[in-house]
Amino acid sequence: MQNVTKILIPRQLFMMLILSTGLLNHVILIPNLLNAAGRDSWLGVLIAYPIGLVFLWLVYFITKNCSDKGFFAMVEKRFGKFVSALISMPVVVYLFLSAYVTFRDLMIWLNAYFLADASVTMINLIMILVCCVVTLGGIKYMAISSGFLLPLVMILGIFIAITNTSIKDPSLLFPLFSEGYTPVIEAIIYSLSGLLEIYLIVLLQPYSQSPIKFRHLFILITLLMGLILGPLTAAIMEFGPVESANFRYPAYEQWRVLNIGDYISHMDFFALYQWLSGAIIRIGLFIYLAAAFFTKKKKQYKLNPILVVGIYLIFFGVTWIEVETFYFYEFIYRYFLPACMAFFLFQILISALLIIVMRKREDSNGKHNQPG
Amino acid sequence: MKCKGAISILLCIILLTGCGGIKNIQDLTYIVAIGMDYDEAEEEYIVYLQGLNFANVAKQEGGKPVEKIPSFVGSARGKTLNLAVSELYGKSDPPIYFGHVKTLILSQRVINSKSKEVLEEIARNKSLRHRLRIVTTEESIEEIFNIKALFNYPAVYTVLFKDKANGLAQDELQPTSLLLFLRSYYEPMGVAKIPTVTIDTSSWVSEKEFPVLFYDGYSVFQQQSFVKNITLEDAVLLDWMVEKNIALNRPVKDKEELIAAVKLSSPKMKITYEKDKSEPVFSLEISARADLLEKLRDISADELKTLLEEELKMQIIHLYEKGVDSKLDLLNAGEKWYRKDREAFKELEDSKHFYLKKDSLKKVKVDIQIFHFNSYEYEKN
Numbered sequence: 001m002q003n004v005t006k007i008l009i010p011r012q013l014f015m016m017l018i019l020s021t022g023l024l025n026h027v028i029l030i031p032n033l034l035n036a037a038g039r040d041s042w043l044g045v046l047i048a049y050p051i052g053l054v055f056l057w058l059v060y061f062i063t064k065n066c067s068d069k070g071f072f073a074m075v076e077k078r079f080g081k082f083v084s085a086l087i088s089m090p091v092v093v094y095l096f097l098s099a100y101v102t103f104r105d106l107m108i109w110l111n112a113y114f115l116a117d118a119s120v121t122m123i124n125l126i127m128i129l130v131c132c133v134v135t136l137g138g139i140k141y142m143a144i145s146s147g148f149l150l151p152l153v154m155i156l157g158i159f160i161a162i163t164n165t166s167i168k169d170p171s172l173l174f175p176l177f178s179e180g181y182t183p184v185i186e187a188i189i190y191s192l193s194g195l196l197e198i199y200l201i202v203l204l205q206p207y208s209q210s211p212i213k214f215r216h217l218f219i220l221i222t223l224l225m226g227l228i229l230g231p232l233t234a235a236i237m238e239f240g241p242v243e244s245a246n247f248r249y250p251a252y253e254q255w256r257v258l259n260i261g262d263y264i265s266h267m268d269f270f271a272l273y274q275w276l277s278g279a280i281i282r283i284g285l286f287i288y289l290a291a292a293f294f295t296k297k298k299k300q301y302k303l304n305p306i307l308v309v310g311i312y313l314i315f316f317g318v319t320w321i322e323v324e325t326f327y328f329y330e331f332i333y334r335y336f337l338p339a340c341m342a343f344f345l346f347q348i349l350i351s352a353l354l355i356i357v358m359r360k361r362e363d364s365n366g367k368h369n370q371p372g
Numbered sequence: 373m374k375c376k377g378a379i380s381i382l383l384c385i386i387l388l389t390g391c392g393g394i395k396n397i398q399d400l401t402y403i404v405a406i407g408m409d410y411d412e413a414e415e416e417y418i419v420y421l422q423g424l425n426f427a428n429v430a431k432q433e434g435g436k437p438v439e440k441i442p443s444f445v446g447s448a449r450g451k452t453l454n455l456a457v458s459e460l461y462g463k464s465d466p467p468i469y470f471g472h473v474k475t476l477i478l479s480q481r482v483i484n485s486k487s488k489e490v491l492e493e494i495a496r497n498k499s500l501r502h503r504l505r506i507v508t509t510e511e512s513i514e515e516i517f518n519i520k521a522l523f524n525y526p527a528v529y530t531v532l533f534k535d536k537a538n539g540l541a542q543d544e545l546q547p548t549s550l551l552l553f554l555r556s557y558y559e560p561m562g563v564a565k566i567p568t569v570t571i572d573t574s575s576w577v578s579e580k581e582f583p584v585l586f587y588d589g590y591s592v593f594q595q596q597s598f599v600k601n602i603t604l605e606d607a608v609l610l611d612w613m614v615e616k617n618i619a620l621n622r623p624v625k626d627k628e629e630l631i632a633a634v635k636l637s638s639p640k641m642k643i644t645y646e647k648d649k650s651e652p653v654f655s656l657e658i659s660a661r662a663d664l665l666e667k668l669r670d671i672s673a674d675e676l677k678t679l680l681e682e683e684l685k686m687q688i689i690h691l692y693e694k695g696v697d698s699k700l701d702l703l704n705a706g707e708k709w710y711r712k713d714r715e716a717f718k719e720l721e722d723s724k725h726f727y728l729k730k731d732s733l734k735k736v737k738v739d740i741q742i743f744h745f746n747s748y749e750y751e752k753n
Contacts, residue, residue: 112498126386175714240555256501257551262535
């Protein structure tokens with residue numbers, strides 16, 4: 001059997017990231033953005049983009065200066081277990097929490113629109129089973145299947161954007177700063193919490209066959225920004241800022257108003273395809289990356305099945321905890337997304353700092369070793 | 373390998389559970405329209421449902437007139453829309469299905485007292501989509517639901533379910549959807565309009581008089597509350613100016629004498645605001661194309677044009693003033709002003725009074741070009 005190590009070219013990794021982070025940006029972020037800033041939310045996204053670019057450059061700097069084994073392996077080697085645990089623990093917590101948020105949000109949506117009569121336990125069980133299989137398959141198969149899923153997801157996205165053009169009214173996007181400046185700042189925080197997920201590149205880098213280029217990252221973040229901006233502006237242009245903020249799932253509502261001629265409507269099942277592909281890759285990937293921290297042997301890049309199944313069993317157990325949906329959404333809005341933004345900001349800065357320290361040491365070591 | 377086979381069979385069993393809830397289309401009662409009325413004495417909503425009869429919708433071979441099949445209208449009362457509808461669940465077999473509701477009719481009484489609550493309830497409902505057409509009515513909803521289209525066609529061919537006309541519609545109002553209504557409803561300036569529907573008994577006869585439905589005006593909302601109904605005449609003129617896609621047939625009069633009839637295509641309307649005002653002060657410039665339909669008296673083309681322009685100008689000013697009298701910004705004059713100038717709008721919003729006065733409209737300029745005279749030349753030599 002061919003060795004799966006380093007089989008992935010960066011493009012495949014990015015497809016996976018676009019699916020998973022795209023889902024966050026598309027689905028989870030947009031209602032929060034609309035709640036925070038209403039009509040001005042799209043402005044916040046545009047302002048967040050250059051800020052994101054600065055951090056993108058830092059992420060590029062980190063990946064460029066990493067060894068093949070990846071950033072965290074390198075930190076462990078140079079600074080010891082304690083430092084490595086200190087900076088990897090928050091990442092693990094983030095991965096689990098984010099997977100849970102994605103999972104629960106998906107489940108509530110499924111139960112509200114498509115499987116209204118089905119039991120929540122059944123939805124949970126099937127979703128967990130599928131995600132578990134995806135994680136067990138490993139990163140290689142995840143990336144390859146993203147290559148198949150993503151094009152259709154994108155085509156459908158473009159399709160809905162074009163077919164709804166006739167009901168869009170761009171003037172609803174104005175005036176700028178209609179509520180003053182504070183909401184825009186909030187919108188920047190929320191959009192950054194989505195854009196800065198590019199930090200995951202640092203986790204994915206050890207699986208990449210060839211070095212990651214800045215050009216790739218630039219395209220990635222631009223796409224991610226577009227994924228927020230597209231449906232967000234569309235929601236405002238179609239429903240107006242007040243009504244779109246009323247919606248729990250503004251991006252999905254655009255599918256519900258799709259209407260072509262007299263006879264074609266009710267095509268929202270396509271949203272099911274988009275959403276499910278995004279969510280399954282996102283949950284599968286996040287659990288995979290989290291579990292990878294607990295795996296010693298990384299040769300095959302396939303995780304220990306017992307570990308994975310164990311994690312999913314815990315995950316399934318967690319879904320039994322009754323969290324009031326209202327407070328769940330409040331939690332996402334008030335704490336989770338702002339915390340994500342802060343977490344990524346610090347994480348990227350600290351990682352970059354560690355790299356700089358390492359390079360300094362290397363330099364001075366190099367000088368010492370030089371004969372003379 | 374055995375294990376793999378077993379897993380795939382198991383997966384199929386789990387994944388195919390989706391087919392367990394499958395419903396056959398003939399086993400459902402499709403509701404195509406919902407009507408809502410409000411009983412003020414009892415503080416209860418009265419809900420009417422119009423069921424779709426497949427026998428009547430399917431196009432039949434040969435096109436011979438179909439026999440009369442009565443409409444099905446269900447009704448129930450309750451404290452809210454959903455509670456009222458739930459009264460009907462037990463009494464409807466085959467079970468009712470709301471996935472294809474196309475139209476919502478609100479009675480005048482709902483609009484008068486409960487418009488805010490009802491609109492929110494409807495928009496929240498996950499079975500109803502924002503493409504839902506909305507109309508209001510002063511007639512009895514039951515009667516409206518029982519009216520058929522011409523030639524005894526089923527109710528789904530009436531104006532309640534009609535789509536927007538392709539190209540220019542003539543002298544009639546266009547349907548609006550919940551989506552379009554709500555987005556202007558929530559805007560801080562400008563009006564939101566729902567067409568009102570009425571029964572007309574005098575136009576068509578078949579053996580006895582044959583009632584038909586038509587739009588006869590607008591229920592107009594400003595700043596999230598219902599203000600009043602406007603008549604068909606005003607509504608059509610308003611639509612012609614603001615909404616586009618509508619053409620007007622107009623008589624041209626010299627004092628009381630009828631001179632000609634023209635068709636006016638949809639105009640370009642330009643609003644220019646005076647700068648540095650705390651409220652919108654503006655002038656209108658309207659240019660449109662006219663086609664001569666009939667000419668009853670010899671009059672020079674220039675004179676005809678001036679007469680037409682003068683009359684339109686008077687009507688527009690009149691319409692605007694009527695609007696201001698009842699605190700309506702019918703021409704949506706505030707809207708563009710608001711989009712440009714946030715600061716001034718903030719001030720205005722804080723002061724909480726209506727932003728238009730009769731003299732806010734400084735000047736109206738109407739420019740009509742008579743493009744063709746039908747198939748004759750204009751002047752006989």
